[in-house]
Amino acid sequence: MMFGLAKKFDGGLKLPPNKHGAEAPSRILPIPESLTYYLTKNIKETHQCIVNIGETVLFGQSIARGLGHQPDIHAAYGGVIEAIGSKAGPYDAPEEQAVIIRTSEYKNVYKHDDKIKNKSDLLKSMGVAGMGGAAFPTGEKVQAAGAPRVWLINGVECEPMLSCDQCLMREQADKLVQAIRYLAAEIMPGRVILALESDKADAVSAMRLALGDVTDIELACLPPRYPQGGEKQLIQTLLGLEVPSGTHAAHLGILVLNVATVMAAFDALAYHLPLTHRLVTVAGQGVSAPGNVWVPIGAALKDVLDFCGYDGAATLRVTVGGPMMGRAVNSLDVAVTKGTSAILALTAADELAVYSAQPCIRCGVCTEVCPARLQPEDMYFNIRAGRLNRTRETGLMDCIACGACAYVCPSEIPLVASFLYAQQICRIEDEQKARAAYIGDLVKARDARLAARRSVRMGKSASREAAARTVDPAAMEKVDAAREKARSKIDK
Amino acid sequence: MEMISALIVMGALCLSGGLALAWAARKFAGNENALVVQIEELLPQTQCAQCGYPGCKPYAEAIVAGEADINQCQPGGERVVKALGQLLGADYRPPAKVAEKPMVAFIREAECIGCTLCIKACPVDCIIGAPKQMHTVITADCTGCTLCIPPCPVNCIDMEMLPPRWQPERP
Amino acid sequence: MEKELKPIKQGPAVHGKSQLQLLMLKVVLALSPALIWAFYVFGWAAFIALMLTCVSGFVFEWVALRLRSRGRTRQAYDGSGLLSCILLAMSLPPMGPWWLYVLGSFVSIVITKQLFGGLGQNVFNPAMSARVFLLLSCPAYMTAWLDPDKKAGLVDTLRYMFIDWHRESYDALTTATTLDAWRNAKLTGLPLPQPELTDMFVGSTAGSMGEVSAMLLLLGGMYLLFSGIIRWHLPAGFLAGVMLPATLFWLLGPEGTHLSPLVYLVAGSTMMGAFFIVTDPVTAPVTPHARFVFAFLIGALSYLIPAYGLYPVGLSFAVLLMNSTVPLLERLFRPRIFGR
């Protein structure tokens, strides 16, 4: 059943798809020698390691417990824990704490016990995280959405060069429908909508075939436009609803899950299989055999790129994630994480962005393409001038870093880099304010404690005095007179 | 005749003006405390007395009274000076004392004789201990205000540097 | 990784086609038909004036940037200075004395643009602020319009412009523009001039160098509009701003005191203003609503100033006045952020 287009989302632009190797069948990466799992993100601890060096682990055994809602980490292959130390990371900070496993075999699989009943805890212990790129813990999302009014399955792959969702849908359409039906039984959504873009013909036909004339799952074929795959943009397009700023769609009862995340969640809930492998697109002119590869999470970029014919000489930049929202990495021994949807080896032929940062002429083209209806040139002007609180008022925290503004800017200004830098500074400032408020409470608590103690002591001395007055009133008059004289001397 | 009429006119004018002002000043006395609360919220509440006033509230009152300048808050640094400048319309002045790296107090438990003097001195109550028992500092709550060091008789408290927080670099 | 990778870690790895220099050159291209026509109509005077403005403008900009710091001189080659100088030259009378153009380019490039921080940070439109400066400081030379029929050869032009540019020997060549004639008629009560509309549209009457041929300016403007360099809000707003009061006053006002709105439509300065002066992105607001209001008020003011004031052409004053209100307009017409 086709879904009428409620409302086109604001801004956005048409990008050349150049999906090299999207049609190629997916391949499987041979076992790499070592696997690297990160325990910290920007030096802030996110996981606690539960194995120690020299211990042997089995295929699928969990090696680190996630703090808070963070899902756990599992070994993609059996092997020996080689080291726990700092290694080059894909995030902003250059070095991260990581566990390194020397792989040996994958025969005997670690059996997970089935004690956990609650589905969001099970998802957390099976390590399921968002695979669209943000790696948001799926367990937390499912729990926050409860019985969602609408469940959107996000097969929209609007970034150029990316084709892992398309390949997944093309090759495993039936398993996806089975997964959707199984999860629908679990989370009881009001409506189920599978969204994908009409220019991925093979995926659309595969899904249509798999769905047949089923009525409970709606298929939405959307015209291709970047950044339609964003959660808020997809909701605005399909449901005509704007998620209020600062709140997650899950809290409104709208659950949005990436196609790959749905598959991972299905494996976790139905078969208790942890998330250890994911489909990664390898593209860009620097790779001779681009395409989609089943990669164990933790494999180094070097192994994956060499597997697809990497030509180091021509490559100017290696990006983890899509060409628009991905992040450049400086060294190739960075590892694949759950959120890595693509590894791109970009050469000069890929219209590589050279941020020459010429002066901004306020042409307003970035304002037209911004899906969050922000003013990128005004925010950039205030960031350059150092007025970050002014930038926050004009919506810095609503920027989804989709890169549309930096793509169209004629002066090639590093807009997204400035916005992310400003966002991090604002987060640090918020932390300082929160700490100041917390310490303010400590001070008030201390004053209250001292005041209470003083009143207790006053109470005791008052009762002692009353008792003395009943025993010998005359002496007490002398005491009062002396007190009066002392007090009058102080007042003068 | 000219002189008298001139005197009468100016005298009457000034008198009536003065009376009107006196009445208005008493009726609409300015309320200061609303501003004090606003200022206090901006201050980092470390009660460290680095600004020369025994705590954040006295410093806020001093600012409203006009005795204190807006850049005396050392832990607040740039952020507080800008925030106060924004609220009070005063233009920006660099902070008087620059906050060194954030520090945390640390008691060498072996030498602590349990005299509870530092507990009384700590403005945020982050030192735990009973008389004659060993004391220790809750590092999470300590603001590094060094008020506990002077009262300690055996001088067993020293300041430790916190690991530097990762700073994003400017593109 | 043997090669040092690009320093910018975040942000899109790919970039679209639009370049700053390309943008500026396209606008210059859109201006070129009207320019070439001016060379044809005014002969050597126009060409020399343009060269004087552009060369002195480039030198001033290069020196100003060099004084700021060595690395900045690269910005002198991005075509924006060239564009401002061409616009300035086109709004000045053709056969003016040589220092008129050099002083104009100094005021526009150095004072109005570089002093405020260079491209993108200047608050006032450089060409217009220079024109107002010259109009106020040397009105005599600014209102001496060369008569197209009496244009002189190369040698004579050079003599007029460089050697004896003082007034006397100069009047023989000048004539009044339509707007001048209308203003004099209004003051002295003479019957209104009925200008030949097609003549004005094609552009063979006297006037500032570039503002002669409305047809070619319209041509350039349409090219800018359909190639996506400018948005419709600014030109449409300006034209509405001019035509609305014009028709209103023409219909309601007492008989015979106001020119018919058609005259304004075919006047070169209106077309120049609509597509090239008002649409300078740097000194205009960014949001569509603010742009329309900004352009509309410029149009209205540029009609009211000559109608009731002293000066024959109100466009430059109107642009400067509205440029100063841009920060307020932007604060007023800020679009609603997603989800707020």
Next chain:
Amino acid sequence: MKEVLLILLSATLVNNFVLTRFLGVCPFMGVSQRLETAVGMAMAVTYVLTLTSAATWMLNAYILVPLSAEHLRLMAFIVLIAVVVQMTEILVRHFMPALHRAMGLFLPLITTNCAVLGVTLLNVGEQLGFMAATVQGFGASLGFGLVLIVFAGLRDRLDGCDVPEAFKGTPIALITAGIMAMAFLGFDGMGR
């Protein structure tokens, strides 16, 4: 009615008190640092100017002229303006403490603001009627407020611009005010 409108227009735009007659330039430069204080100042000046125009006209017409004490005009006006300004300051300090602190010195400075005294003396000098004098006062303050708020918006953007070191702050503000004054000359001759 048309005549009142003409006075209002000419006082606000044609011979604007700040940019054409250059009266009241020091608060214009001093308060335009931030938009909030500029709006506060504009309202305060509008309130003070309209009130003083009316009051001084009455003072002159009913007290000074009958007693033929015109020579006292200057002193009497100044005392009256001082009283009105002090009254405003008390009210602002009571109702809007933050604004009062933000405007700081410039609120009492309105007393010595040449625009205020200028308008009152002008009203009396040109033998305007009561209605015309008040409208002139209101028009002048409207013009002052309008230009002040527009200029505050400009300066707010300018202090983020990459202005050369030597010109940062007041110099660039003076140049901007100069260009705005040039633009205001365009209104010359209107309203005749």
